[in-house]
Amino acid sequence: MELETSLFIPLKPSFRSRMTTRIKATYALDTPFWRISQSGVWASGCYMFALTALSMPTGLGTMLDIFMMITVGTLGLVCSANLIALLLALIGLRIPCLFTGGVLFNLITFYFMFWIPGSGIIVSIVMSVIITLLGILLGCWTALVTSQHIRTQTKWVMTFLLSIVPFIIIGSYFVEKSDIVGVSPIPYTAISTIPLTSPAELGNFDTQHFTYGSGTDIHREEYGALADLKSSSVDASSYIDKWPWLRTLSWGFDQKSLPLNGRVWMPTGKGPFPLVLMVHGNHLMEDHSDDGYGYLGELLASRGFIAISVDENFLNYSVWSKIPDNDIKVRTWLLLKHLQEIQSFSEQPESPFYEQVDFDNIALIGHSRGGQAAAMAADADRWFLSDSDLNKDLKNFSIKAVIALAPTDAKVDGMQAKLRNVSYMVLQGARDGDLNDYFGERQYGRVSFATNDVGFKTYLHIPNANHSQFNTSWGGLDTSLPKGLFLNRNDLMKGSDQRQVAKVYVSAFLETILHDREEYTSLFRDYRTGLQWLPDSIYFNRFEDGKFIELAAFDENKNSSTIVDELKTEVSGGLNWTEESLTPENTGILLNWNNDDSQESTFSLSWDDEEDGVTDYFTEADGLSFSIADQTVDELDIQTDTLPIAEIEIALETSDGISVTLPLSEFMTIQPMIVPQFTKSMWLEKHFDKGKYDTPSNGIYQTVELPFEVVEKINSSFVPENINKITLKFSEGPGQALLGDLGLYQN
Template sequence: MNLEYSEAKRKNRIANGLRRRLAGLRERDSGIWRYGIVLLWMLSGTAAALAALGMPTGFGTTFDVVAGFLLSTAGMAISSWTVAVLLALAGARVPRFTIGGFLYTGVIVYCVLMYSDLGWKASLVFSAACTLVTLAIGLAVGAIAVLSVRRRLLAIGVAALAALVTIVSIVGVSQPASEDRAADGDREVAKGDGEVRALSVIPSDPSQQGSYSYRYLTYGSGKDKHRADFGEQADMRSSSVDASAYIKDWPWLRKQFWGFDETALPLNGRAWMPDGDGPFPVVLMVHGNHLMENFSDDGYGYLGELLASRGIAAISVDENFLNYSTWSGIPDQDMKLRAWMLLKHIQLLESYNEQEDSPFYNRLDLERIGLLGHSRGGQAAAMAADAERWFSEDADLPKNGTYRVKAVIALAPTDTEVDGGKPELRDISYLTLQGAKDADLVNFYGDRQYGRVSFSGHTDAFKASLYIEDANHSQFNTSWGRSDNALPAGLFIRPKKMLEAEDQRQIANIYVSAFAEAVFHQSKQYDALFRDYRAGSEYLPETRYFNQYEDGDFRPLVDFEGEDRTSPSPGVAAEATNLTEWRQAEALNRQGESKEGKGAVLEWRDEASFSLQLVPSLVGGLDNDEILMFSLANMGRELEANTEAFEDPDEIEALQKAVESPLSIDIELEDLSGHSARLPLDEFMQAEPQVATEFTWLPRLEAVVSEGKFKDTEEPVFQTYELPLKDFTDANPDFDPAEWTRITFHFNEGPGKVMLGNVGLTAG
């Protein structure tokens, strides 16, 4: 009995002790600590709301933000109570709820920053700093609130001064280690007079509406849960397609959102159809990977309207159901599936073209098809154009000979290997556009596909590329917004001095329209634009451009594929004078990956030269109508990384000047008789400084954000140069192009570094 009484008394004593400790659970969170808790609550809720914007549910932005804030509030309440109880039981005489809220807020901010690909170290530092500063501000506000009016004003002034000093200090710390380089976007680059030699300026603006009126219509399943244009308001019904041969992983959440699985993918399209009998060429446009819940297919209406006004049927293909979702991921075979869906749309158009009750009846010329893609869509377009590589055994696709893809247009495309292969286009015209401030695809992958386009000769097909200094990834699509990165990552990844959305789309309008006119209407009026971007300078927005061009008439002389640098190609011997580096190498992108093309890397300190001796059989029989064509990439910024090799202050100063200025290069041609003509390259086009881009607003973040994705600020980008042989004979009438045997590149000033690409001839 006594034992039972003692045990009960002991338990009662423990219970009373616990009650006493828990009785004052909140007493130390009064006063100024309450203000700290409120501000921590606001910070954690804001962080959660920002994260919610980056992982939409499909119920709308307001729902996502409110849900994120409320869930964070519930999480903070639970966490604060849990920590407070544990601290009370431990007998800690501290503001327990404040500590609980502080810990919760720090964890939430850290998780959000990690979700932004900031890296664990930077996320830890930023989250700790943000949480501490927020708590300090809250406590300061609480302290000011209990002061008299006079003291309150004084305290506010001191706090404002302290905040100003803190901001100035942070800005100072965030500056690059070297102040010698001008800030991106503020650098002035010396410009030439803009004269286009031996090429005509385009006669009109290809971005202007053409003479055709057009009709907008849609086709779809009629059952779309989210868009009436593909649901009950669709102008035409289309049957679903079974993609189960290519995909198995269709999560339950994805099926709930869309209302279908991989066995019943819809064929949805937005069409801009020219008025008239036709038949009209067809351009199918397809978006890339974006958040599934934020639809992408309506983002190319500006291109659809322009093409239709110029007598080209344009169709924007819906593949949103193949895109990424925070809640259901992305299909494993999405790249192949994107291309397969394009082919199924071509098959659908074949049937519409034969249906008498269809608006497309006998009005589509399926022998003149263009495929335009953005991001992953750009790769899908090239894959669909090379369909036999992946779909040769698929009997349910349109048959060879029933249609013909004549052109592929890729806006900032991907270029990943699929089933061990990549598309290789032959006698298909190709155009690719890329922004240097693309924070999604920081590398110019379209450059690699450009290199895999070949011609059999005597073809009208050609290929062209355009690299745009101030363009980004998303603004080619009107639905993707200004930032290339969803929140919260978009808070940190913000390149300076980007083109306005209208200007970036103006570039797309100009090049896509001109390309379509050249390919589908055999118009020659815009040819000069692809050979030299300056031909369209009257209409192009102000920024820097780099372009490449090649057509079926191009005859390569030197491709630098040889193993020996002194014998870079069959029938070619190379020699150099005063070069500090001379090697043949793969061109590399920002991540050190191959751009799938080789060239001669040439570096010099002072005056230097590089010569290529050609056997007579390579160039025999030339006349003044031929044009010397070569590609050159200015790699001068790579010298900045090796400034320790320059000991003389004058050399370092010269290096900084050289990096920011066009190169001084002369081109000399010599014939078998020893007669030569030497001309400055900048009389034709300047060798512009390399483009460098800072992607984050804190330069020191470049190396840590997205696992170092942005740490290299530039990649070598080739520019095609055209030098008519007539200009050399004008300079020296004794020079005989028919006996041309040597080309020499004279580098007049140093230091400098370039990569020289393909050298060849083309028709004038």
């Protein structure tokens, strides 16, 4: 008899049953080790959330912002990690789902934390991975250390390895190297230091400090209930169309009632005193900027100036409400409205401004966007000619000087400020991580003077200075966190030193222009006359005044008059030249030579002996002036040497055949081209913020003055008024240099 058998085939669980089983097993593989490791994931998240909170202030206070951001981030981590874990379990992956969910949450969140502020896709991905991995390492280290199944000696070894490896990796990648190399300036025997105490020292005036404001400010009591003077509000609705409701909620007003708030430092005693308005630039609106120039306010008041720091924080950027439209124009308009308000105060007998303000001697100081606003305010008719309420008083204000600290230079209504007979000074750092183009030099090129005008313009370039440190409340970073972690701070000038430079130059400039103290003028012609007052650094400076007589214009498209109608050029030794410019407003000629030791490259400019009137100009001049900038870099845009550009000699020839040749280094050290590294690595330099810093570098002009009296001492037969040829000689190569601003100066 044959037995019948049947094959047992188990029934496949239903889809619903399988999903239920997987859901129940969601946390099955999240053993105590992985649960403890989750602490590192959370800790790295807290670190990033805290950094982000610093760049996203709410106005409620830093500690509360950090607490709220960490709380929100932690809730996001918990919810997202569990949700991702559930999804991973449903897929059927045999991994610690909750731990993996936390890791994926961090990867995605960190990416957006870097990407949204503009770090760039590649950099955001890399940094997200690195910080997430560090969190994982921290978590695993914590789990191992707390484990009871591992010997103590093993724990110490693991602790050492897990602690030191990340620092070695990060340290080797983000090592900061010295990248700005300069040469100590060679002192020229005819240059002596100014025999005065530093203009950065407090003056002889006792001072008083007070504020004026709307009286209703909800953030700062000095402009609210404790304001010493009640000021007006102004309607800017004709200039601002969009004013977000969140901004109104934050400040308690909109564009129809902007307050006029100011911090005042004033000398005591009988006036009137020159008036100096200072205005900040664009910063986070919740991080108030107007108190960051107190170091200048106190100094200037002690030296006999009324200094006022103007509050325009409500026009600044906010993460929550962005920035008002047309903000630079409104910043300028508000600056002028402050002048009107101070004029009103000065007519009230009970006001501390009463009969104390000299409206014929006004200076404007601006930082960043405020620097552009200051220049625009000195050229107000270009933008505000149709503003009848403003124009009725503008004729009462004589703006004689503008100082720009790392200014912007954007076109507003398609126009830019052009200053005429207004003295102008700009201070700019090569470490400027916000405005890494030298915008101040553009405005410098748009300042002009009538013949023999008493004004002048000057430019001081500080290679180790950055953007933010001119303001004491902006900190040392030029970009917000976490982006600011990438900035190279090696060799960066200390904030106190950078502000020392500002104090010396701002004080001396205003003493010269508004107090007519001519003894400070040499500081702007040659920074070496004030080196005893300045931090140890290299500097570049340009100078031109109303007595400067242009000998050659190197831009055919530039409308300028020269004393020589037709210049003849002559080159030798493998040198060629082209018209070039550092900026559209600052033109020159690019000299490019590729000689060897056996030959000398020369560039000559000459003119006919019979040029009408040329002799008279040379007779009245004290010397020859020109600006020169090193443009010599290698293929990698890295300085080729720590020495200045190849030795340059300058030869002056006269129509009667007499020639004198002098080395340029006897008069001024030409510094090597500055090619700063803004970020912590060359890879970041190319990829960070859409390659913002990976741009061609330009040389920085240095003005050189060659006194005729020195030439006459070398050869008593040399007669300056007979000069008809100037030659630059380059004995080494290859090299490049920009030449501009060739003319005659008078002391």
